[in-house]
Amino acid sequence: xxxxxxxxxxxxxxxxxxxxxxxxxxxxxxxxxxxxxxxxxxxxxxxxxxxxxxxxxxxxxxxxxxxxxxxxxxxxxxxxxxxxxxxxxxxxxxxxxxxxxxxxxxxxxxxxxxxxxxxxxxxxxxxxxxxxxxxxxxxxxxxxxxxxxxxxxxxxxxxxxxxxxxxxxxxxxxxxxxxxxxxxxxxxxxxxxxxxxxxxxxxxxxxxxxxxxxxxxxxxxxxxxxxxxxxxxxxxxxxxxxxxxxxxxxxxxxxxxxxxxxxxxxxxxxxxxxxxxxxxxxxxxxxxxxxxxxxxxxxxxxxxxxxxxxxxxxxxxxxxxxxxxxxxxxxxxxxxxxxxxxxxxxxxxxxxxxxxxxxxxxxxxxxxxxxxxxxxxxxxxxxxxxxxxxxxxxxxxxxxxxxxxxxxxxxxxxxxxxxxxxxxxxxxxxxxxxxxxxxxxxxxxxxxxxxxxxxxxxxxxxxxxxxxxxxxxxxxxxxxxxxx
Amino acid sequence: xxxxxxxxxxxxxxxxxxxxxxxxxxxxxxxxxxxxxxxxxxxxxxxxxxxxxxxxxxxxxxxxxxxxxxxxxxxxxxxxxxxxxxxxxxxxxxxxxxxxxxxxxxxxxxxxxxxxxxxxxxxxxxxxxxxxxxxxxxxxxxxxxxxxxxxxxxxxxxxxxxxxxxxxxxxxxxxxxxxxxxxxxxxxxxxxxxxxxxxxxxxxxxxxxxxxxxxxxxxxxxxxxxxxxxxxxxxxxxxxxxxxxxxxxxxxxxxxxxxxxxxxxxxxxxxxxxxxxxxxxxxxxxxxxxxxxxxxxxxxxxxxxxxxxxxxxxxxxxxxxxxxxxxxxxxxxxxxxxxxxxxxxxxxxxxxxxxxxxxxxxxxxxxxxxxxxxxxxxxxxxxxxxxxxxxxxxxxxxxxxxx
Numbered sequence: 001x002x003x004x005x006x007x008x009x010x011x012x013x014x015x016x017x018x019x020x021x022x023x024x025x026x027x028x029x030x031x032x033x034x035x036x037x038x039x040x041x042x043x044x045x046x047x048x049x050x051x052x053x054x055x056x057x058x059x060x061x062x063x064x065x066x067x068x069x070x071x072x073x074x075x076x077x078x079x080x081x082x083x084x085x086x087x088x089x090x091x092x093x094x095x096x097x098x099x100x101x102x103x104x105x106x107x108x109x110x111x112x113x114x115x116x117x118x119x120x121x122x123x124x125x126x127x128x129x130x131x132x133x134x135x136x137x138x139x140x141x142x143x144x145x146x147x148x149x150x151x152x153x154x155x156x157x158x159x160x161x162x163x164x165x166x167x168x169x170x171x172x173x174x175x176x177x178x179x180x181x182x183x184x185x186x187x188x189x190x191x192x193x194x195x196x197x198x199x200x201x202x203x204x205x206x207x208x209x210x211x212x213x214x215x216x217x218x219x220x221x222x223x224x225x226x227x228x229x230x231x232x233x234x235x236x237x238x239x240x241x242x243x244x245x246x247x248x249x250x251x252x253x254x255x256x257x258x259x260x261x262x263x264x265x266x267x268x269x270x271x272x273x274x275x276x277x278x279x280x281x282x283x284x285x286x287x288x289x290x291x292x293x294x295x296x297x298x299x300x301x302x303x304x305x306x307x308x309x310x311x312x313x314x315x316x317x318x319x320x321x322x323x324x325x326x327x328x329x330x331x332x333x334x335x336x337x338x339x340x341x342x343x344x345x346x347x348x349x350x351x352x353x354x355x356x357x358x359x360x361x362x363x364x365x366x367x368x369x370x371x372x373x374x375x376x377x378x379x380x381x382x383x384x385x386x387x388x389x390x391x392x393x394x395x396x397x398x399x400x401x402x403x404x405x406x407x408x409x410x411x412x413x414x415x416x417x418x419x420x421x422x423x424x425x426x427x428x429x430x431x432x433x434x435x436x437x438x439x440x441x442x443x444x445x446x447x448x449x450x451x452x453x454x455x456x457x458x459x460x461x462x463x464x465x466x467x468x469x470x471x472x473x474x475x476x477x478x479x480x481x482x483x484x
Numbered sequence: 485x486x487x488x489x490x491x492x493x494x495x496x497x498x499x500x501x502x503x504x505x506x507x508x509x510x511x512x513x514x515x516x517x518x519x520x521x522x523x524x525x526x527x528x529x530x531x532x533x534x535x536x537x538x539x540x541x542x543x544x545x546x547x548x549x550x551x552x553x554x555x556x557x558x559x560x561x562x563x564x565x566x567x568x569x570x571x572x573x574x575x576x577x578x579x580x581x582x583x584x585x586x587x588x589x590x591x592x593x594x595x596x597x598x599x600x601x602x603x604x605x606x607x608x609x610x611x612x613x614x615x616x617x618x619x620x621x622x623x624x625x626x627x628x629x630x631x632x633x634x635x636x637x638x639x640x641x642x643x644x645x646x647x648x649x650x651x652x653x654x655x656x657x658x659x660x661x662x663x664x665x666x667x668x669x670x671x672x673x674x675x676x677x678x679x680x681x682x683x684x685x686x687x688x689x690x691x692x693x694x695x696x697x698x699x700x701x702x703x704x705x706x707x708x709x710x711x712x713x714x715x716x717x718x719x720x721x722x723x724x725x726x727x728x729x730x731x732x733x734x735x736x737x738x739x740x741x742x743x744x745x746x747x748x749x750x751x752x753x754x755x756x757x758x759x760x761x762x763x764x765x766x767x768x769x770x771x772x773x774x775x776x777x778x779x780x781x782x783x784x785x786x787x788x789x790x791x792x793x794x795x796x797x798x799x800x801x802x803x804x805x806x807x808x809x810x811x812x813x814x815x816x817x818x819x820x821x822x823x824x825x826x827x828x829x830x831x832x833x834x835x836x837x838x839x840x841x842x843x844x845x846x847x848x849x850x851x852x853x854x855x856x857x858x859x860x861x862x863x864x865x866x867x868x869x870x871x872x873x874x875x876x877x878x879x880x881x882x883x884x885x886x887x
Contacts, residue, residue, distance in 0.1 A: 162623055192868075241564065415646040
């Protein structure tokens with residue numbers, strides 16, 4: 001039997017024939033994730049396997065180790081940085097069949113879930129008892145908690161409630177040795193949980209997660225404020241934060257977004273506004289009323305042309321609908337889009353937005369903006385048609401300008417989408433060789449054979465083990481120290 | 485995994501036991517000092533304020549101290565961005581004063597904040613009861629720079645409040661007791677100070693009575709930011725710290741009024757002082773105290789406390805310290821060391837809870853690993869240690885599994 005055939009038959013032995021895909025037509029869907037072709041190369045894996053237990057995954061890891069092929073863990077494939085694509089070939093381990101909420105401990109406010117549980121399902125399930133799972137990425141109707149753990153996902157409400165790493169208490173992980181280990185923030189020792197969260201599937205495969213569930217606040221209000229332009233809306237953001245108010249969410253949308261969203265979803269955004277802010281305030285009922293009044297006053301003072309608030313579930317959902325469906329509405333404007341994810345210091349929002357529009361003009365590309373203004377987390381969305389080569393080239397070039405600018409003014413490469421393959425080429429903009437060497441130390445610890453999700457995070461050509469050794473040697477020599 | 489060439493003593497580090505103390509002036513200086521120590525196999529004990537030097541298992545007798553106190557600059561503070569970057573040796577009280585001027589704060593409590601440094605607080609992951617509602621430094625750290633024994637300085641994260649660029653080294657070093665590298669600076673997102681606070685104290689005759697009260701304090705509208713059940717002069721007292729605005733706290737007060745007739749309420753500064761006194765009493769300044777931290781599920785904490793009290797009853801000792809933090813599932817118990825009592829208590833309580841020995845005389849540490857049973861993932865931890873500190877010069881033996 002040829003090596004690939006033996007691999008397939010071994011995988012079938014472990015997970016069952018129906019759980020292993022290996023024909024080119026079956027694998028077509030696994031060549032992609034949610035990221036943009038061009039920014040991320042597509043690739044076909046050798047096989048995709050859909051296991052149902054940690055034991056099966058441990059077996060799969062041992063097979064991959066023996067055959068020396070990579071393993072790419074995958075959730076719902078909604079990621080936007082190419083993290084679930086098999087750029088170096090190998091086996092995609094899709095965790096979508098491990099989708100059970102194993103147990104919920106309301107008294108201690110935790111839930112034990114399998115990685116394939118859909119984010120929103122956990123909130124819906126625990127919502128019956130007045131709880132929710134706080135990380136709420138826009139893809140929450142589709143994305144999995146395992147994927148959230150891999151990417152350290154955020155969402156609008158992480159402004160107040162924190163990102164995924166703030167809500168993970170423990171993980172069951174299949175390691176590169178094919179062992180199943182439990183790691184926990186509650187045990188003594190190093191915080192391996194935090195190392196795994198956000199590691200983009202490069203350190204192991206998460207097979208269970210113990211997560212925190214959060215009690216729903218007594219009252220929630222949403223304020224919609226329309227502004228003449230981004231500048232004035234940004235001033236309102238700064239003023240709200242400056243008043244010591246931490247909203248549950250603080251979102252901004254610009255003209256282009258409003259004009260795409262409003263005709264489609266009728267959320268009540270004024271079509272002539274230059275920017276719309278959505279401010280969600282939650283907490284004790286009396287506090288919420290008082291804070292809302294303050295926020296409304298701040299918005300009016302910052303020249304808001306219209307301020308409305310909603311407290312009932314239906315009204316709030318309508319105001320949010322436009323924001324949550326914004327990306328879906330972009331199909332009305334262009335066949336394709338490239339959704340960016342960068343972060344700048346909040347006070348740098350006005351100048352950053354000016355630069356974004358300058359880039360749009362320079363490259364003759366429409367750019368729509370809907371973003372987490374409270375976090376300074378931008379999501380410029382470049383609209384294009386992928387069949388037009390020149391547009392694709394302009395999008396990629398404009399992206400470089402955008403990312404570089406955000407880093408130059410003190411920002412970050414990514415706030416919640418991850419580095420993946422999309423931004424690995426930019427890592428050296430932010431991190432020098434010593435920084436990368438420290439990160440490589442983590443990779444070496446967990447996965448010295450570089451089996452899990454290769455070609456991610458680290459710049460192309462970077463070899464975790466050797467570079468660290470070389471670096472150490474170079475430094476030692478600089479100090480006149482030689483090995484004894 | 486290589487074994488160390490140095491010998492591990494059975495003694496807890498103290499300043500006077502360190503052969504000498506180096507005090508570099510810069511992050512680069514720290515990295516250079518580490519590289520030199522690594523080259524000569526000299527073990528290193530990093531020191532911040534020095535208040536938690538006794539934490540952990542005994543380390544090498546030939547260690548030198550590496551003081552971070554000269555790394556005492558505030559590198560950046562942007563109140564409107566709510567971000568802060570400080571060197572490791574900056575004192576907690578100085579940070580809180582600086583932030584306080586702008587109505588902001590870092591969510592961390594420590595004994596002797598005038599002495600405690602931010603680097604030490606990160607390395608030890610020690611936290612106070614306010615952690616229940618406000619979280620810990622782990623929740624707000626957004627960037628870090630660390631000096632490693634190979635002489636490199638590695639940074640991770642950044643100075644923005646949301647960032648998933650690369651691996652999370654911030655939290656890897658949080659609570660690592662300086663055994664993987666030495667934190668030279670750290671970045672945080674800061675929080676606004678609540679407009680108002682008060683502390684409510686309620687005497688409870690029996691622990692079981694506290695259960696019903698605690699249950700009524702669970703809904704988020706009346707949930708305190710800190711919660712403790714303490715023993716004062718042989719009597720149990722439930723103390724709850726509430727923060728917020730006057731309007732919302734008014735509703736909380738009405739709820740509390742329905743729970744008991746006679747309660748004591750400390751407002752504002754007096755409330756804050758209650759908790760800083762509580763924290764100051766947690767300093768590691770009594771070498772004869774044995775103090776344990778027990779981790780249990782919040783739902784079973786009063787039952788677990790009763791079990792602990794029962795064990796003390798058997799040996800006929802009344803523990804001088806017992807602090808229950810029901811919100812976070814933590815019991816802190818302390819008594820004056822007496823060999824047979826200490827051995828009996830530690831052996832027994834380890835059966836029912838995750839137990840850390842926070843402080844104890846050397847004789848106790850010789851008998852028990854202060855970090856308790858090795859976690860299931862100890863092999864990964866040893867590999868991590870080997871990767872970052874192959875010569876085992878950083879706090880050798882002091883951390884989990886005598887790593």
